[in-house]
Amino acid sequence: MTDPTRCPQDGSTFLAPDGLRRRSLLAYALSAPVASVAAGFAANLALTGDAQALPLTPPDTVDYYDLGDAVLQTSLPTMPLVRLSVATDGRVKLELPRMESGQGFDTAAAMMVAEELAVAPAQVDVTLSDARPELVFNQLTGGSTNVRVFDAALPVMAAALRLRLIAAAAQQWGVGTAGLVARAGMVVDTLGRTLSYGSLTALAAALPIPAGVLPKPAAQNTVVGTRQGRIDARAIVTGQKKFTLDLAVSGARPTMVRRPPTVMGTVVSIRNQAAVQAMPGVLAVVALPAGGNITPTPPGVAVMAETFGQAWTAVNALDVVWGKGTIDGESNATIHAKLKASVLPFAVPPLGALTVEGEFEMAPLSHAPMEVDCAIADVRRNAAGAIVGCEIWAGLQSPIITQQDMAATLGLPVSAVKVHVISSGGSFGRRLFWDPVQQAVQVSKLTGRPAKLLYHRADDMRHGRGRPQQYHRARATLLLGQVTAFEHRIASPRLDTRHGFGELLTAAAASAPATVQQSLGNLAVEEALFKTMVSAPYNFGVATRTLQPAPIAMNTGSYRSVHIQPTRMVEEIMVDEMAARLGQDALAFRLANLRQDRAKAVLQAVATAAGWGKVMPKGFGQGIAVHQETRSYVAVCVEVDGRAQVAGTGPAVVTRATIAIDVGKPVNLSGIEAQLEGALAESISIVLMAGLHVQNGLPLEGSFSQYRYGRNKHYPKDVKVIILPNKGDPIGGLGEVGMAACSGAIANAWARATGLKPRKFPLYFPVDFTPFPPGRLPDPVVNPIPV
Amino acid sequence: MPAQNFTVNGKPVSVDAPDDMATLWVLRDKLGITGPKYGCGINVCKACTCHVNGKAATMCSIPVAAVRGQSITTIEGLADTAVAAGKAVDGLHIVQKVWLDMDVAQCGFCQPGQIMAAADLLRRTRTPTDADIDAIENVCRCGTYGRVRAAIKAAAALMP
Numbered sequence: 001m002t003d004p005t006r007c008p009q010d011g012s013t014f015l016a017p018d019g020l021r022r023r024s025l026l027a028y029a030l031s032a033p034v035a036s037v038a039a040g041f042a043a044n045l046a047l048t049g050d051a052q053a054l055p056l057t058p059p060d061t062v063d064y065y066d067l068g069d070a071v072l073q074t075s076l077p078t079m080p081l082v083r084l085s086v087a088t089d090g091r092v093k094l095e096l097p098r099m100e101s102g103q104g105f106d107t108a109a110a111m112m113v114a115e116e117l118a119v120a121p122a123q124v125d126v127t128l129s130d131a132r133p134e135l136v137f138n139q140l141t142g143g144s145t146n147v148r149v150f151d152a153a154l155p156v157m158a159a160a161l162r163l164r165l166i167a168a169a170a171q172q173w174g175v176g177t178a179g180l181v182a183r184a185g186m187v188v189d190t191l192g193r194t195l196s197y198g199s200l201t202a203l204a205a206a207l208p209i210p211a212g213v214l215p216k217p218a219a220q221n222t223v224v225g226t227r228q229g230r231i232d233a234r235a236i237v238t239g240q241k242k243f244t245l246d247l248a249v250s251g252a253r254p255t256m257v258r259r260p261p262t263v264m265g266t267v268v269s270i271r272n273q274a275a276v277q278a279m280p281g282v283l284a285v286v287a288l289p290a291g292g293n294i295t296p297t298p299p300g301v302a303v304m305a306e307t308f309g310q311a312w313t314a315v316n317a318l319d320v321v322w323g324k325g326t327i328d329g330e331s332n333a334t335i336h337a338k339l340k341a342s343v344l345p346f347a348v349p350p351l352g353a354l355t356v357e358g359e360f361e362m363a364p365l366s367h368a369p370m371e372v373d374c375a376i377a378d379v380r381r382n383a384a385g386a387i388v389g390c391e392i393w394a395g396l397q398s399p400i401i402t403q404q405d406m407a408a409t410l411g412l413p414v415s416a417v418k419v420h421v422i423s424s425g426g427s428f429g430r431r432l433f434w435d436p437v438q439q440a441v442q443v444s445k446l447t448g449r450p451a452k453l454l455y456h457r458a459d460d461m462r463h464g465r466g467r468p469q470q471y472h473r474a475r476a477t478l479l480l481g482q483v484t485a486f487e488h489r490i491a492s493p494r495l496d497t498r499h500g501f502g503e504l505l506t507a508a509a510a511s512a513p514a515t516v517q518q519s520l521g522n523l524a525v526e527e528a529l530f531k532t533m534v535s536a537p538y539n540f541g542v543a544t545r546t547l548q549p550a551p552i553a554m555n556t557g558s559y560r561s562v563h564i565q566p567t568r569m570v571e572e573i574m575v576d577e578m579a580a581r582l583g584q585d586a587l588a589f590r591l592a593n594l595r596q597d598r599a600k601a602v603l604q605a606v607a608t609a610a611g612w613g614k615v616m617p618k619g620f621g622q623g624i625a626v627h628q629e630t631r632s633y634v635a636v637c638v639e640v641d642g643r644a645q646v647a648g649t650g651p652a653v654v655t656r657a658t659i660a661i662d663v664g665k666p667v668n669l670s671g672i673e674a675q676l677e678g679a680l681a682e683s684i685s686i687v688l689m690a691g692l693h694v695q696n697g698l699p700l701e702g703s704f705s706q707y708r709y710g711r712n713k714h715y716p717k718d719v720k721v722i723i724l725p726n727k728g729d730p731i732g733g734l735g736e737v738g739m740a741a742c743s744g745a746i747a748n749a750w751a752r753a754t755g756l757k758p759r760k761f762p763l764y765f766p767v768d769f770t771p772f773p774p775g776r777l778p779d780p781v782v783n784p785i786p787v
Numbered sequence: 788m789p790a791q792n793f794t795v796n797g798k799p800v801s802v803d804a805p806d807d808m809a810t811l812w813v814l815r816d817k818l819g820i821t822g823p824k825y826g827c828g829i830n831v832c833k834a835c836t837c838h839v840n841g842k843a844a845t846m847c848s849i850p851v852a853a854v855r856g857q858s859i860t861t862i863e864g865l866a867d868t869a870v871a872a873g874k875a876v877d878g879l880h881i882v883q884k885v886w887l888d889m890d891v892a893q894c895g896f897c898q899p900g901q902i903m904a905a906a907d908l909l910r911r912t913r914t915p916t917d918a919d920i921d922a923i924e925n926v927c928r929c930g931t932y933g934r935v936r937a938a939i940k941a942a943a944a945l946m947p
Contacts, residue, residue, distance in 0.1 A: 426929055
């Protein structure tokens, strides 16, 4: 305990009194994390008195308290309200107050429950909760916190359920509970008698909830820590899985929107409303009213029709007079100039010091989930025409605030707005906001019919929320062969944080009026998110990292790993350049400067498995990177083909990837691998070739043929994922964790392969397509049937 | 509106729809067959891939008049084609079975299109090469490409 860099997550045992480990403590007292964090913070502060000779970077906020801790802390008080039950047919029902969008949390949750209830995961039916305002902060999906948070609650809840079923069986048999065990959905006694859960559930429900329940020790786990397929895999491969617009909502009619030629342009008038209204299949043409309580309702003219095909045709026939948008005349170049001018200068380096510096640009990104922005809304009226209720179906990461917002919009009590959370076709942060719901509600209100609203892909990329572009400047100061300072300045158009995480993080409301784009609340929340998410694993002396949000009113939203991917990628690029300046190997330099043993372990695992340092042919390069995020550690080594005939005419190609991860406590091996494989594919895309060119206030890209998200041919044929075994460390997050190290490794491999410094992302970024004209949707393509 | 007569998943259907309406909307909005997904509408993302007379095609880019008298198979009907051919495994087409066993899907939205494209490739060749798989351009935003490739190869090896 003399190492001042030792962090709470690496020394969980000392957080808990009386020799209890952290997990056990949580099992006993659900409010423990607050006390644990305070204890950890004090302990570390005291320990910093033992500073050694080397200039050590003071621990980050994240070392003591991160977003996951905040979500845990605010979720636990309402965990008893989460619905976990056993039906009379013996099936286990879990209603999750989170959104599933492919990240596999529903499967991991089913595994946790199956483990403690001694049933097969297939016997657990997981559904997503409707918005439940009584859950307060316990229904927000984001920050790779789901598994971390529910690991602290679900096993205990399921174990308590098991004990009640056993107690019910004991009562039925008139015996004590000693010797009774739960096995394969039944309670079994020492004589071999059995009672099924289904037959016991009514009796068990009347029994008291036991106190002091402990989940199984990890060593006895037979489900958690194994490889399980997704619980909805069969529904997916047979086409039965229902996404929002697949739902058969009675009377709901297809609706599409003509959107402005520039971002957030306003509707002035519709010149041919009657003519479009008379087109085949068209049911209604309505302008979306300006306004919104928390975030502005996206502007446009909506067309409701019998089919989406007819709505699309009618949308293109509309002749609308548009007013100015919020970024008219802006482009990537003008925004870059503003960002660059806004960052604070570096400190003056000491005499005799070497510096390694870099300026970096990241293009804006579209979340571009396969399922475009969409929602169904049904605003209901009574016989007198007064609005009395509303029902909503959508993929929503923030359903409670959506419900509150729509209740306020319609002048209804919250209880009159029913919000169904639908498993979505990807999200990556996009569905933290509910813009499609706002529009569908307005259309339903104005037309008197339920509306199923769909963004065209072109609009999803151009007018949907995305990650705003970024400018980074970083400088390392090297003195006598050591890093004595690392300064990092980041500027970006302000990131909209009015999704509810603000209320969670601070008592201050971030929901400023829609007209106040750059509210103090938003700034505070954005900085708080930055502070509680981004952390560097190195000892680089005096390290400063500042984020400067710029008041540019674009459609922004958190993107997978938010500020972490660009910030840590830049750091990993700088680390390579610092090592080179000092004449050291990139791996050895990292190992010498990492401040966390678990980070060193994943790095060594990946270097060994990938054959770090092997001779590469000319034009090829290896790249390595390491990262810590949400209590998980990950390292990546990739090989890149950057030969002129490849990287000169198109993006460089990643030919091989090796990834090692330490999540503390692995739950689903297949799910962990899947999230890392996905992070690799996403990193290949956004580092090498995918980005948005904003020009005259609108992105040029409007299709996957223009926004170059990777395909089969871009994904390496040799990918290995190493999952470090459970050594008793606290569970870490997963969904976003792979982004930073994959991105850093790819950039570093590209640098070695090409001999160039990676500075502007994506690295291959020409406008090699004819953009769709602003405002109008592309016409459908017509092909013959295959012969 | 003209009546459009064709076969979907082995059943004859008759739908009133304009000749130029994309078959995707006829399937989804008029027939309630929702396995084929909308992802772009312009034959880029391939999420609406189905089979016309057994061959892969994107339903967003084929007007309904072009499928009059033809036979369409959507993801919902793929298993039945294997059952009819006596080649079903566990009630599924071999591609679906391998997809299930190898846990290919993440969010699942693009997967009907991916599976229909893979089944079409395996109809064309029993020994798909990496180049053949690279030529499949279906977008998967979750990044399941590694498992898609492995599953296609596994399915090829298991093809009855």
